[in-house]
Amino acid sequence: MASFLIRRTLQLLLVLWGGATILFVLFFVISGNPAERMASGGGSRNPPASVVKNLEVRFGLDKSKPEQYKDYFSGVLTGDFKESFRTREPVLDIAKAKAPTSFRLAFWAVIIEATVGIGGGMLSARRRNSIGDYVTTIGAVVASAIPVFVLAYLIKQVTGVYAFQHDWPQWARFPTRGLGSDQWFLGVIPRGDTWKALVQPAFVLASVSTAILARITRTSMLETMRLDHVRTARAKGLNEKKVMRRHVLRNAMIPVITVLGIDFGTMVGAAVLTETVFNLGGLGSQIVAAAKDRDIYVVLGLTLIVTFVYGVASLLVDLSYAYFNPRVRLGDD
């Protein structure tokens, strides 16, 4: 176990370092003069030379590339990701300001995904070829074909705009800008009317992954139900409930847990579309905003942070294998 943990952590560090290096090369070596790109702010007009010069000095871009590389990464190791060239706000502060929203949104989206996805998939597998099964499988495909931003708009239009314009009862109206009063209990449980602002984006964010998870659950359960040990369990006279709970579910959940963990890692940093449509200031939408402004250090810093979160999430998934699957003995190989 310990050796597995060490090996896996080293692997994560390698991925992070490699990712950071590739991004550095992309941003600072092969894509022209970064100061010029920042100064032109994404437009194609020619920025004045003095502005470019200023930026070069301010960010140390006039030094040689290896020096810049050393500069940037010795900073990163101490938590200094440089600053936005526009607002002069340190990138780490931006991340700290945006991260809570992203984490909370991802947390609730994963809870919805787990409940609906696993539930639907199990129902589908238990009553194979029933109407419920068809509805789940077809619903799952259609849901993965609807772009997140379209779904978000439709929902927003009905409960966020139409409801207010047509005097729907108070409980059926949902705010669509920001997170309402933004009050939380224990960090993740919404207080006051915050849940109203949270529920729509969480559902939208969960939609596609829920559809995929339902299908994975279904396949995984059907495959497990075919295994010999399940037949043995039935043969020795265990009742159906016990067979399902002890012998099918425990084995069938292994791929499901993987997907949930990876999805959480993705949702924290890449919930770009949902955050944009519902005007939630999160990490993903901040990356887009910075990308549009060519605010290079913000894009780079936030991408590194998001990658870190994603990497840690997949590390935890791997470790949880040991718990869910007694056959996996980590570190024995």
Added chain:
Amino acid sequence: MDLTTPPGHPGEPITTGAQELVNVGGHATTSEGEQGVAELAGLEGGLGGDGAGGEPVDLDASLYDVGPSRSLAADAWRRFRRNRLAMFGLLLVAFLLLVAIVGPFVVKDPLSQRGLSRERPTNQHWFGTDRLGRDVFARVVYGVRLSLFIGFVATAVETLIGIVVGAIAGWFRGWSDTILMRFVDILLGIPYFVLALVMVTIIGKGLAAVIITLAITAWLQTARTVRAGFLQVRELEYVEAAKAIGVPTKRIIIRHVLPNVFQPVIVLVAVGIGSAILAEAALSFLGVGISDPTPSLGLMVAQAQTEVTTSFYLLFFPAMGIVITVLGFLLVGDGLRDALDVKDI
């Protein structure tokens, strides 16, 4: 996989060295035979369950009823045809291709601003006009065309990169494998959409930038799949036989190994076109993809945002365009996955 084609039945022997000499095109039989054993009776029909799986298989009857020999493609097509959802997807794709090819001869100019501004759907303008008086029907047709173009080109490039990288890593193993696969791991460590955003930041806006972005972010999965296939197939006896009789390495890779690892790649291509189209729509929606006068479906949805309360059709038609296009390719991909009996993608 059903039992009417048991591994190595008459007419489709496992490829041997002798056969390689005369080069009978029996590539795919070996890997299919293996999967046939593993996936006995293929109970998991996957999507819809009305494909190859589902109905109980009469083992005895199917064992005796060997039937005439069929190629893998014919076999797969037979299974694909029985999957109603997959056939529906194929119909959608065929329809969209027709729209893309015939459309430009039929519809108005998508850039001309000669209609009334924001006109509801009429006989003149079937899908209405947008705020600049441009015909939405024409823009959706051209948008679908653009989506398909981007999807096809990006996926073609992506698949090519994936195959080359995967083949090199899987065939030569050793340090080239380590370096290439570590590189893939590292890029896969960055959430996909964030990586796409970063790439777009660097490459810039516009059609070419979007295609390049989608291609260089999507090849990772293909490379992994191809490599896994190569690692497996390169150890098989017929490859050894080919080596023994002195077939050049290049020829072994292209003629003997590649066709046998191609089944999952075909599935990845179908699904990949769908996700490329979806990703393009998302990038354009966010304002970092295709820019204004060009009719992109994602961009049209973004532009409809401000007017959606009064002019719902401005959102509806482009959105349906995206949904139908993506749905078609996803269904075809699912159908292919079942028909070719590919797992783990």
